[in-house]
Amino acid sequence: MRQGLGLVLVVLMPFVGCAPYTARPAPVPRADALLLSRTEGAVTIGIDPYFDVQRQKAVFDENLLDEDVLAVRVHVRNAGPGRVVFLPSDMAIELPDGRSLLPSSAAIVAMKVTGGTGSVIASGIVFGGIGFAVAWNAREKAKADRIKDYVEKELQTVTLSQDESRHGFVFFIGPPKLAFREGTLAVRFIEAEGGTTKMVRLSLAETNPSGVPDGR
16 A cells, blocks of 8 residues: 555656755855955945846745845954844835835745745646645645745844854845846844944945846
């Protein structure tokens, strides 16, 4: 019985439309190689927006801009003696028309990228209950693996002491076909001892001096 079920699974897998997800490493950025950086006091913030589709696929196994998602690699460093706090949830992309996009969590982005249940339903129609179960389990496993990988690559809330740095991705979901390059990334941080909030703005257009449009 078990052998027969294994054979059924082997036959069904090419048809269920739920390819397994394999985590892909993200290259560790050198601070001096980032496309754009700004320094405010002792704090330096660098960014590298993933506009290029090939880079998106190499790290996230997906054309993110087709999903109206922008992933921005952010590198933060504190060179001063006072501690500073970074909350990625306080970042925003400011648009020329006055709108602001707040970050979306890596888990939400991963679920958006995973897509709908069409292939699962189709497998159930074609192959019955077993087909539905196989397709559903494959889809849920791929989704869980993608969520885990995206979350591990996400920039987390962090307090940096002197000479400490962190890096990770911050994700933004925009309205359909939004020109992300027209925006400015606003990064807030807090000086832990005094509680003072400071802001650094980095123009996404400056990371694309050639004027090449968003790759989609």
